[in-house]
Amino acid sequence: MTTLESVFTIEAAPLKFGAGAVEELGWDLKRLGVARVLLVVDPALHEFGLVDRVAGIIERAGIGTVRFEDIAVEPTLESLSRAADFAATADVDGFVALGGGSTIDTAKVANLIKRHGGAIMDYVNAPIGGGRKPTGPLFPLIAVPTTSGSGSEATTVAILDIPDLKLKTGISHRHIRPTLAVVDPELARTTPAGVTASAGLDVVCHAVESYISKPFDARPRPASPDDRPPYQGSNPVADIWSLKAIEFGGRFLARAVADGDDLEARGTMMLGATMAGIGFGTAGVHIPHACAYPIAGLKHVFHAAGYSRDHAFVPHGYSVIVTSPAAFRFTYDAAPEKHIQAAELLTGRSVNDPGPDSLPQALITLMRQVGAPSGIAALGYAEADIPALVDGALKQQRLLVGAPRPVGRGDLERILQASMANW
Template identity: 30%
Template sequence: MPFQMFVPTKALFGQGQLNNLHAQALPGKKALIIVSNGKSVKVNGYLDRTEKELHLAGVETVLFDEVEANPLKPTVMRGGQAARDNACDFLVALGGGSCIDAAKAIAVVATNDGDLWDYISQGTGKGKPIANKPLPIVAITTTAGTGSETDMGGVITNEETNEKTPVKSPDLFPVLAVIDPELMATVPPKFTAYQGFDALFHNIEGYLSKKANLMSEMVALEAIKQISAYLPEAVHNGSNMTARERVAFGNYLGGIEMCLSGNMSEHSLEHALSAYHQELPHGAGLIMLSKAYFAFMIDHHACDDRFICMAQKMGIPDASEPADFLKALENLIEHCGVNELKMSDYGIQPDEFPKMAENAKNAMGMLFANDRIALSIDDCIAIFKAAYR
C-alpha cells in the first residue's frame, strides 16, 4: 500500500501556543490579518493577542475583516486587492476554516492577475496554472473542524454559478499553523459539534477512500477514536481543555489525512447543498447527510471490514457487522445534541436535488473518484431524499 506524504507546514500544537508566535521565523514583515465579518476574534481578545505577537516579531499589520461563512469569490477578490494595496508580503488567517480557506484564495489573487476562477480546475473554472507564487500563509485556527491549517486547498463559493469548489496548489500549504485549544474555548456548543463532525468525516472518508494506505489508516483511526471519545464533552463543557485539545488533535490529523488519502463524495454532496444555501454550516450539512450516505455504502458492501473497525473505535468494542457503525454514528450525533438537524429548516426543498446532484458531480467531481462504489446522479438524488427531513 504505497503512499506519498508531503505536509510541509510547521505546527505549534497545544494550550498557550499562540504565545509563542512572536518567536517563530515569520515569512515577511507586513501581514494582512484575515478574520471573519463576525465579532468573536475581536471580543474574545484573539485579534489583539495575535497583533501583539506579530508586533513583537517586528511585523506590521493590516486588517481584513470581511470573510463570511462559506467564503464568497468577491470577498477573496477584495482581500487580494487589499493585500496588494497595502504591499503585504504574507497573510495571517485567524479564525475557522472559512478564514483559512479564504486566505488561500487571497494568497493566489494577491500575486496573480485576473479572476480567482481562472485558477480553479473544477466546474466552470478555467484551470490556468498559478503563474506567480502565492503569498505565504500563517494559519491560526480558532475552531476544530476543517484541518485547513495543514492542507493545500481552500474551498470558495461562486454565487454566480452556484459552485463551491477548491483552489489548490502545493504552494498553499500554510508555512506555519498555530493550533491552540485555548482559542476554541468560546465556540458555542452547536458549532463545536458541527466543526467536530466535519473533522470526524474527513477522517472517516479518508479511511474508506480508495486512496487509503498504511499511513492514512493509522492517522484516520486515531483521529476517529479521539474525536468520538471527546467531542461530546467539548460540546457540553467547552471549558474542558483536555476535551478541546483532543478534538483539535483529531482535526489536525484530519488535515494530514486529506494529504495522505482524500475525502469522498459525501463532501461533494454537502458542498452542493451549501452552494445553493449559503447560510447552511458545512458541518451541519454533513451531519444531515451522513447516515443516509454511509447506509448507502453499507447496503452496497463497499468495505464491510472498515465499517466494523470504525464502529469499534467509536465506542462499540464488540462491533461485528457494518451496521454497528451506523449505531455508533447515531449515538455520537445524539450525544452531541445535533440529532434534530433538518434540511427543511434551511429552506432546502426536494425539487432541488436533481440540480444539486449535477452540481456535486461537476463542481466537486474529483471526490467521486475516491468512492469504492460508483455513485450515479440517481444515487446522489436517492441519498439526498433519504437524508431529507
C-alpha cells in the same frame, strides 16, 4: 490497459500544538523571514480580545502588521475577491490567519492572488473554473485556528460559495497549504457550542471519508507527477491520521460541545481537526462532501445555533454529516472491515452486529448527542429539490472519483432521499 498508480505522497504543513503556542508566533514569523504581515482575522474575535493580543505578539517581535477583517462565514467568490484585492495592494511579505476555516481559506486565496495574480475563477477546480495551477510557492502563511473543524490549517484546499451558480466548490493545490499550523487549545474557548458541534462533525466526516476512500493504488497512474492530484486515495500513512481523528471525535466531541471550558476535549478536537486535515488532505473526501456543496449552495434558509441569527446558511459540518449515514451504507460493501473499525472507534466499543448499518448508527448517535439537524429536510429542502441537489453533486467529480465504489446519478438520488431525515 490502464496502468494503476504505485506512488503516494505525504505533504503536511508543519504543526505546532499546545497551550500557549500562539505566544511563539512572532518567533515563527521571524524564522520564516517575514518583515510585514497581513493579519487576516475573524472580527468576532475582538469580543475575546484575541485580535489585539495576537497583533501585539507579532509587533513585539519587530514585525509590522496590516489587518484584514472583512471575513464571510462560508466565503463566497465576492468575499474572497475583496480579500484578494486588499492583499494585492498591501505592502506585506507574509500572512497570518486567525479564526476558523473561513478565515484560513480567505487568507489562502488572498495569498495565492497576491503571489501569482489572475482572477480567482482562474484557479477554481475544473470544470467549474479554469483549474489553473500556481507556478511556485506562495508567501509564508501561518494558520492559527480558533475552531476545531475544517482542518484548513493542514490542507491544500480553499472552499468558496458561488451563489450565481448555486453551488460550492474549491481551489486545490499543494502550494496553497499553510506554511505552519499553530494550534493552541486555549483559543478554542471562544467557540460557541453550536459552532463546535458543526465543526467537530466535519472532523469526523473528513476522517471517515478519507479512511474509506478508494485506495491510492486503485487509481490510474498520472502521465506526470505534476498531474498527481492532491487527493490521492487512502494509503497506509494517511490512514494513521484519519483513524486517530475518528477516535478523538468519538471520545471528545460531545464533551467539547457540552462544556466550553473543557480544555482537554476542545483541545483534543482541535488536534483531531488538524490530524484529519492531514489525512484527507492526502487521501481525499468523496460522497458526503460532494453532496454537501449543493446542500450549502442551493438554499440559504437554515439558522444554526451558535451563528449569527441574521445570517441564514448551512454550516459546512452540518452539510456534510446529514448524508453521511446513507453514503456509508452505500459504500459498505467496498470495505466492510474499514466501516466496522470506524464505527468501533466512534462508539468506543466492539460492534455486536456488524453490517452496513453499524457505521451509520454510530454517526447518528453522535449527531443526536451534539444537536445536529436530523437530515436535509431540516435544512430547508424537500423531495422536489433532490434532482437539483444531484445535479450539483455530480459537478464535484474531483471528489466523487475518490469514492470506494462507483457512484452515479441514481445512487446519489437514493442517498439524498434516504437523508431527508436520519431519525
